[in-house]
Amino acid sequence: MTMRARYRPTRRDFLTMSAATAGSLSIPARLAFANTPFGEKVHGLSAFGDLNYGPDYSHFNYVDPDAPKGGTFSFLPPYWFYNQNVQTFNTLNTFILRGDSPPRMEICFDKLMVRALDEPDAIYCHLAEWVEASQDRNTWRFGIRPEARFHDGTPVTAHDAAFSMMILKKEGHPNIATLLREVSEAEAISDDVLEVRFSGNQSAQAILAAATTEVLSKTYYENNDFTAGNLNIPLSSGPYRPGRFEPGSFIEFARVDDYWARDLPTMVGTNNFDTIRIEFFIERQAGFEAFKKGAVLFREEFTSKTWATEYGFPAVSSGRVIKRTFPEEKNPRLQAWALNQRRSKFKDRRVREAVNLCFDFEWTNSKIFYDAYTRAQSLFESSDYIATGLPDAAELALLEPVRDMVPESAFGEAVLQPVTDGSGRDRVLLRKAVQLLQDAGWERSGTVMVKDGETLSLEVLIRSPVFERLLAGFVENMRRIGIDASIRLVDPVQFQARLDVFDFDMVGFALSWTATPTEESLKSLFSPQYAAIDGSNNYPGVEAEVYDILLANVGKAETREDLVTAMRVLDRVLRARLDWIPNWYSATHRVAYWDMFGFVDPKPDYQWPVEALWWFDEEKAKAIGKA
DSSP: OOOOOOOOOOHHHHHHTTTTTGGGSSSOTTTTTTTSOTTSOBSEEOSSSOOSSOTTOOSOTTSOTTOOOOOEEEEOOSOOOTTBOSSOOSOSOOSSSSSOBOTTGGGGSOBSEEEOTTSSSOEEESSEEEEEEOTTSSEEEEEEOTTOBOTTSOBOOHHHHHHHHHHHHHHSOHHHHTTTTTEEEEEEEETTEEEEEEOSOSOTTHHHHHTTSBOOOHHHHHSSOTTOOOOOOOOOOSSEEEEEEETTTEEEEEEOTTOTTTTSTTTTTOOOOSEEEEEOOSSHHHHHHHHHHTSSOEEEOOOHHHHHHSOOSHHHHTTSEEEEEEEOOSSOEEEEEEEOTTSGGGTSHHHHHHHHHTOOHHHHHHHTSTTOOEEOOSSSBTSTTOOOSSOOHHHHHHHGGGGGGSOGGGGSSOOOOOOOOSSSSOHHHHHHHHHHHHHTTOEEETTEEEETTEEOEEEEEESSTHHHHHHHHHHHHHHHTTOEEEEEEOOHHHHHHHHHTTOOSEEEEEEEOOSSOOHHHHHHHHOGGGTTSTTOSOTTOOOOTHHHHHHHHHHTOOSHHHHHHHHHHHHHHHHHHTSEEEOEEOSEEEEEEESOEEOOSSOOSSOOOHHHHOEEOHHHHHHTTOO
């Protein structure tokens, strides 16, 4: 048998390999990343605009480059990724579907490029020293910094980056694999040059996600099963590594003193704490009590009753604990309920609308939320992607081709959520809900609705007792119209396991995208391709093909104006179909912290990783007796 050496394209080939076929590609070479000249090594990428930071920038504007290092930051993470769980953990492998890992495991790993938190879509070279695009933007090269090192002192190479991208695509958590779906191949051209080739079907912004996935050690995973859900500490190269931990109780991340990238402009002024400690509590009240005692030092409060009535303890009164609000990021945010359409009773939009009519937001906001929230109308709150009024000409141009696939209401005024009389049991809306169920073929039999011998039952799955009080009125209204509704509280591990395999009737979910959502990042929630993929975020099990068409419009956006139009059309259809039921949102972060930290104010607009941006202030800590 004759063995053939694999062809490795030269730099000349790289610069010209796509010129002959550029005209046939779905992504226009002249417009996608138009400000990124092909064949030139650049320090950053931005999909639609110029970069705020030039090649010689020294640090990001939202950090203090002279921030001191030291101290401990103990907190309850307000957000998390992948298979992470804020109530418990049983594995340190955060990149797979299996198991529950602690939040912030990702801070142990470096990326080729990192996001600037004060720009909507800009990323800057980190592990990569430079990035270079082919003419058709289907192929990208990254030069790996020669000084990059794993924590054991071995170099980070292009082989590690190539291995990482391909194994994460093949065996990674679905939320990661989705972003890499159109990566055809990642290959080490040499030890220090990585080439990433896309299929040609990717969105124009797909490189933003691919370049910001974590880089793993190829050698480590050649000797350790990537899919194993165990507590082994993986080899990594980031600013922190796991230190002490007790599963289900706490984990500490220790700052790496000799971190190879500490002086890069992407890292200057960040990662200031010697120790980042995360505490785990099954019940929110226990976490609050730990904060009051000073065992937890930073807390974002998501329970409005607690915020309104329970922050009068002595440390707040004396000024040792600061209670304040910070503005939310300018990113699209979803907070909604998913009714599982894998169960036939919820496939009919009229049933979903009837359920929605049972939620009295006005009463809940007044009696339960202390008027702390606003009713969500869109799945993209806090962004420019919210549809309003009638569709304009640009929106109609995208809607007309799918007219036969969407409700007629998508062509009218953007659908709004019902407004109740605030009584907790709006009879007008409940009568309308009953009529909708009857129109859908359900008939009253005693106290419940029945169709073809099946009772219309609905179980709301929750992971914390705090939601029982919040949902009680909602559930009671569903019972009034004949839905056999109930609440099922399960432990955190069971909750996540049931979500992963879609074993629920109804569940609440919250998520935030970057300010420039990509087709790939939206697919996990809305594409029918992901309805049957365990671990995806398509919790409603939507199988409507129209979403793939609408998401393709997002992927083809050549300007920010195009992206806004495509997203607003998606928003119109989502609201008309009611596959997700928007519930509520807040425009601010409600935060309390022990007054022993420094930070740059105002915060960045597009992400707020407090543990990476703040620092320990020794003088403040002494003043409140916490030094």
